[in-house]
Amino acid sequence: MPSAPSPPPSSPLPPPLQTEEIHVQEEIGLKGVEPLTIDSAIKAVMRLKENMERVIIGKPLQIDMAISCLLARGHLLLEDVPGTGKTTLAKALAKSIEGSFQRIQCTPDLLPADITGTFVYNQKTAEFQFRAGPVFADVVLADEINRATPRTQSALLECMEEYQVTLERTTFRLPPTFMVVATQNPIEFQGTYPLPEAQKDRFLMRLKLGYLDVEQEKQMLLDQAETHPIETIRPVLNTRTVLQLQKTVRGVHVEDDLLDYITRLTGSTRTDSNIHVGASPRGSLGLYRGGQAIALVRGRDYVIPHDIKEIALAVLAHRMILKPQAGYADDAVGDLVNTLLAKVGPMGDRR
Numbered sequence: 309m310p311s312a313p314s315p316p317p318s319s320p321l322p323p324p325l326q327t328e329e330i331h332v333q334e335e336i337g338l339k340g341v342e343p344l345t346i347d348s349a350i351k352a353v354m355r356l357k358e359n360m361e362r363v364i365i366g367k368p369l370q371i372d373m374a375i376s377c378l379l380a381r382g383h384l385l386l387e388d389v390p391g392t393g394k395t396t397l398a399k400a401l402a403k404s405i406e407g408s409f410q411r412i413q414c415t416p417d418l419l420p421a422d423i424t425g426t427f428v429y430n431q432k433t434a435e436f437q438f439r440a441g442p443v444f445a446d447v448v449l450a451d452e453i454n455r456a457t458p459r460t461q462s463a464l465l466e467c468m469e470e471y472q473v474t475l476e477r478t479t480f481r482l483p484p485t486f487m488v489v490a491t492q493n494p495i496e497f498q499g500t501y502p503l504p505e506a507q508k509d510r511f512l513m514r515l516k517l518g519y520l521d522v523e524q525e526k527q528m529l530l531d532q533a534e535t536h537p538i539e540t541i542r543p544v545l546n547t548r549t550v551l552q553l554q555k556t557v558r559g560v561h562v563e564d565d566l567l568d569y570i571t572r573l574t575g576s577t578r579t580d581s582n583i584h585v586g587a588s589p590r591g592s593l594g595l596y597r598g599g600q601a602i603a604l605v606r607g608r609d610y611v612i613p614h615d616i617k618e619i620a621l622a623v624l625a626h627r628m629i630l631k632p633q634a635g636y637a638d639d640a641v642g643d644l645v646n647t648l649l650a651k652v653g654p655m656g657d658r659r
Contacts, residue, residue: 366524376601382512398489406543407446414456420463514626560600585629613654
């Protein structure tokens with residue numbers, strides 16, 4: 309009798325469902341990290357600032373804000389016209405830290421798995437193995453983020469808020485110094501997808517660089533006569549020191565009067581007649597953490613009202629949706645934030 313035909317080769321089976329989280333490090337975030345002394349922290353911040361100023365000319369405030377965003381464990385959105393140094397600022401910050409750096413060039417055909425990673429079948433072991441995406445780095449540059457589709461943009465939501473990636477019921481922890489620096493061009497709309505409010509709210513700050521003046525632009529030409537300064541920049545901090553700086557920021561003192569000022573300022577964005585949607589409680593937290601960070605950058609271990617006013621535009625503007633009568637230009641948002649700062653005074657002054 310003819311032998312029975314052999315069964316066709318079986319296709320690889322998907323990985324079994326996990327009922328509990330794995331691959332989560334015991335130490336998450338700043339747990340177990342010892343803060344630096346104020347003097348040591350100030351010196352470390354100065355090294356970082358001076359290193360970045362070798363590349364970025366004429367933008368000391370933006371450099372201070374970017375450093376503050378890092379120290380506050382926040383994410384940074386750089387929004388400006390092409391050629392103003394958005395990507396260069398992001399790379400200068402990343403290269404000043406002795407850690408891993410990944411760049412994601414966002415395009416319409418980019419998929420979520422291209423960011424987070426995915427499970428890949430290993431024929432040798434007959435098992436599915438996780439292949440990490442570029443998001444598993446200390447600093448991640450998402451260049452032209454508004455060119456990625458909303459589906460792909462949403463892949464960053466869990467990463468930015470919870471410092472983790474969940475796939476197939478398995479959770480993978482991101483590095484504790486994980487930071488997203490995203491850039492976008494606000495004047496180009498063809499082939500772009502505006503960031504949803506939930507995505508923008510996860511950025512601690514939104515910064516604009518602006519143009520250089522004549523002397524600064526001339527200096528830029530001289531600096532790049534032979535090679536770009538970004539090619540010669542070297543790390544001045546390691547990731548351990550960054551964590552210690554972040555822990556130090558958590559200890560910067562904030563008076564109760566300033567806490568009241570922060571909550572009243574954020575609350576004013578929800579009651580103003582020109583604002584359709586005001587800043588969320590995450591905006592208050594952003595002012596609080598950002599105020600602590602900018603105070604340390606300024607060489608202090610306590611926050612003053614000027615610190616909150618200095619970062620208010622960067623922290624609040626991108627969290628607000630204006631009503632039609634208020635206008636749609638960025639200048640309208642900035643003017644409105646300045647108006648609120650004039651109305652809501654610190655130290656109990658309710659002008």
